[in-house]
Amino acid sequence: MKINVTLPDGSIRQYDQGATAMDVAKSISEGLARNVLSAKVNGEVRDASRPLPGDCSLALLTWNDAEGKSTLWHSSAHLLAEAIEALFPGTKFGIGPPIENGFYYDIDPGERAISDADFPAIEAKMKELASKKLTFSRTEVSKADAIKYFTEKGDEYKLELIEGLQDGQITFYTQGNFTDLCRGPHIPDTSFIKATKVLSVAGAYWRGDEKRKQLTRLYAITFPKQKELDEYLVMLEEAKKRDHRKVGKELDLFTFSEKVGAGLPLWLPKGAALRERLINFMKTAQEKQGYQQVATPHIALKGLYVTSGHYEKYGKDSFQAINTPQEGEQFMLKPMNCPHHCEIFASRPRSYKDLPLRFAEFGTVYRYEQSGELHGLARVRGFTQDDAHLFCRPDQVKEEFLKVIDLVLLVLRALNFQNFEAQISLRDKEDRSKYIGSEENWVKAEQAIIDAAAECGMKTVVEYGEAAFYGPKLDFMVKDALGRKWQLGTIQVDYNLPERFELEYVGSDNARHRPVMIHRAPFGSLERFIAVIIEHTAGNFPLWLAPEQAILLPISDKYLDHCRALSASLKDSDIRALVDERNEKSARRSAMRNSPKPRSCSSSEKRRPATAPLA
RNA sequence: GCCUUUGUAGCUCAGGGGUAGAGCACUUCCUUGGUAAGGAAGAGGUCCCGGGUUCAAUUCCCGGCAAAGGCUCCA
Numbered sequence: 001m002k003i004n005v006t007l008p009d010g011s012i013r014q015y016d017q018g019a020t021a022m023d024v025a026k027s028i029s030e031g032l033a034r035n036v037l038s039a040k041v042n043g044e045v046r047d048a049s050r051p052l053p054g055d056c057s058l059a060l061l062t063w064n065d066a067e068g069k070s071t072l073w074h075s076s077a078h079l080l081a082e083a084i085e086a087l088f089p090g091t092k093f094g095i096g097p098p099i100e101n102g103f104y105y106d107i108d109p110g111e112r113a114i115s116d117a118d119f120p121a122i123e124a125k126m127k128e129l130a131s132k133k134l135t136f137s138r139t140e141v142s143k144a145d146a147i148k149y150f151t152e153k154g155d156e157y158k159l160e161l162i163e164g165l166q167d168g169q170i171t172f173y174t175q176g177n178f179t180d181l182c183r184g185p186h187i188p189d190t191s192f193i194k195a196t197k198v199l200s201v202a203g204a205y206w207r208g209d210e211k212r213k214q215l216t217r218l219y220a221i222t223f224p225k226q227k228e229l230d231e232y233l234v235m236l237e238e239a240k241k242r243d244h245r246k247v248g249k250e251l252d253l254f255t256f257s258e259k260v261g262a263g264l265p266l267w268l269p270k271g272a273a274l275r276e277r278l279i280n281f282m283k284t285a286q287e288k289q290g291y292q293q294v295a296t297p298h299i300a301l302k303g304l305y306v307t308s309g310h311y312e313k314y315g316k317d318s319f320q321a322i323n324t325p326q327e328g329e330q331f332m333l334k335p336m337n338c339p340h341h342c343e344i345f346a347s348r349p350r351s352y353k354d355l356p357l358r359f360a361e362f363g364t365v366y367r368y369e370q371s372g373e374l375h376g377l378a379r380v381r382g383f384t385q386d387d388a389h390l391f392c393r394p395d396q397v398k399e400e401f402l403k404v405i406d407l408v409l410l411v412l413r414a415l416n417f418q419n420f421e422a423q424i425s426l427r428d429k430e431d432r433s434k435y436i437g438s439e440e441n442w443v444k445a446e447q448a449i450i451d452a453a454a455e456c457g458m459k460t461v462v463e464y465g466e467a468a469f470y471g472p473k474l475d476f477m478v479k480d481a482l483g484r485k486w487q488l489g490t491i492q493v494d495y496n497l498p499e500r501f502e503l504e505y506v507g508s509d510n511a512r513h514r515p516v517m518i519h520r521a522p523f524g525s526l527e528r529f530i531a532v533i534i535e536h537t538a539g540n541f542p543l544w545l546a547p548e549q550a551i552l553l554p555i556s557d558k559y560l561d562h563c564r565a566l567s568a569s570l571k572d573s574d575i576r577a578l579v580d581e582r583n584e585k586s587a588r589r590s591a592m593r594n595s596p597k598p599r600s601c602s603s604s605e606k607r608r609p610a611t612a613p614l615a
Numbered sequence: 616g617c618c619u620u621u622g623u624a625g626c627u628c629a630g631g632g633g634u635a636g637a638g639c640a641c642u643u644c645c646u647u648g649g650u651a652a653g654g655a656a657g658a659g660g661u662c663c664c665g666g667g668u669u670c671a672a673u674u675c676c677c678g679g680c681a682a683a684g685g686c687u688c689c690a
Contacts, residue, residue, distance in 0.1 A: 202619065204618080210617070214686075215616055216618075216619080258663080373688070
């Protein structure tokens with residue numbers, strides 16, 4: 001009896017019953033066999049050493065496949081666990097999955113604390129075990145046996161995991177002295193793991209629940225070649241150099257003060273000027289689309305947020321009310337601009353002919369963030385949104401939404417972002433208690449976003465549970481230098497706040513109607529946006545944004561006057577120029593960093609007209 | 616908020632129970648016509664803050680605050 005195996009190129013080969021993916025690899029080439037990490041059989045990733053189930057399609061997975069990498073990292077997690085168990089006996093284990101870059105294992109080392117001082121020992125142990133060429137053997141076990149094994153081992157985390165599994169579908173994998181509950185698959189043996197680096201240690205709640213015990217999470221990464229690890233570490237170093245917190249300091253853009261408070265950025269002159277340029281860019285684009293600027297105060301009576309629903313939702317987790325000394329009034333720092341803008345809409349009767357109304361404000365808002373969440377400019381407690389609220393008729397929603405998408409894409413293009421992701425953020429599928437408003441309104445709003453995104457042909461991903469409490473969102477996500485994802489622009493369709501604020505306009509039928517609101521912020525916040533463009537450009541801003549568009553470097557004092565004249569002339573043409581008058585060579589060089597167009601100046605240059613185009 | 620780590624000159628960092636250290640930056644003078652470092656001299660510190668142990672604490676212990684990496688959260 002032979003089985004037919006269909007390979008990715010469409011060719012069909014015949015093998016004996018019971019042949020493994022590894023056998024197939026060997027029959028193709030020795031080199032391939034040496035590199036096979038796992039195999040995709042009829043679309044399911046499995047051990048390369050498992051017998052094929054019969055006629056099937058087969059793709060051999062190597063380090064060049066994402067799934068191959070995951071297999072190696074998953075096996076590496078088991079190796080990490082074995083090393084931990086050897087070094088710190090009695091450690092209990094949570095889960096240890098592969099992730100985008102490497103893998104982690106959540107462990108409970110009991111009384112002992114694991115710190116980065118332990119990393120070298122762990123790495124050495126992993127390396128030692130890897131070189132033993134231990135195979136990963138798969139065993140199917142009954143639920144009772146599985147429970148027995150981990151009860152004897154005293155590992156309550158694994159027992160909890162087993163509880164959630166079906167009898168008959170439980171497998172163990174064993175390599176060397178370590179056996180783990182695992183559905184697999186794994187690499188053929190540990191010798192494929194040639195380079196190992198434990199990256200960091202962090203706390204992580206068991207099953208992601210902050211009410212449960214906090215385990216110790218070890219992040220690590222492995223490679224099949226030492227050279228690849230070295231390159232990865234170099235890449236991490238390079239990414240660190242782009243960190244906006246570091247570059248922002250070097251460029252004198254912003255600072256923080258312990259006296260002012262954590263998460264409250266102080267913008268230095270160059271940073272403030274950068275903000276101004278972004279604001280003007282946005283104002284110009286918005287004026288073309290018929291927006292009107294409004295301005296509102298930084299505090300409002302608590303009642304405003306009771307009306308909007310923000311108080312009920314976030315009141316406990318916000319900065320607390322400010323009380324007046326005599327009258328006993330309670331004011332809140334504004335966390336959002338939308339309630340204020342609703343009141344502007346409500347300030348007078350509106351006709352259908354007035355709509356859409358587009359109120360824009362670079363509004364600074366304040367939100368309490370847990371101290372551990374603060375992160376440079378990307379997560380702060382006070383920030384400025386390029387906010388606007390569009391009040392429109394139901395029949396105008398789609399067109400307005402599409403125009404906002406244009407605006408967001410204009411921003412992303414102007415700053416040369418190619419790798420952004422458009423995310424449709426919908427309600428949680430199960431828990432609807434987190435949201436205000438009627439089912440009918442939500443369905444309308446969600447459909448409006450889905451339709452608009454589809455109509456402009458944008459590639460999107462759908463995330464459930466990511467909606468705001470008053471409406472669904474279209475969020476634009478980008479990654480920072482270290483691969484962390486941040487939300488920048490956002491567009492939200494909202495049928496609920498107009499209802500809560502009882503907003504109305506008079507229709508052509510002379511009856512009162514409820515407008516629909518679109519919340520939108522193409523930058524998101526200036527703070528986070530600037531953080532991301534710093535990392536995106538490594539501080540080398542596009543010319544229109546750069547703090548200094550031209551720096552003149554006289555090579556001797558003899559040319560100072562000429563440089564000053566040249567600089568004045570450039571300034572007359574609205575080019576931000578400065579003369580670096582410092583005498584040290586080193587100063588000249590350091591000034592050249594992060595300047596898009598450094599120019600040196602001497603007699604040969606002097607012959608050219610001062611308005612010569614910047615080369 | 617929770618876990619781990621860190622806090623010394625403007626920056627990057629070394630040090631260590633008994634007058635505080637380096638490199639770069641800064642100031643002054645000299646030198647200089649060329650793309651990452653010309654020379655000399657000088658100034659600069661509450662060693663994060665508060666308690667404790669000690670004859671003596673920047674160093675050891677406890678508590679705050681801030682920062683880094685995660686977790687949970689994010690209008």
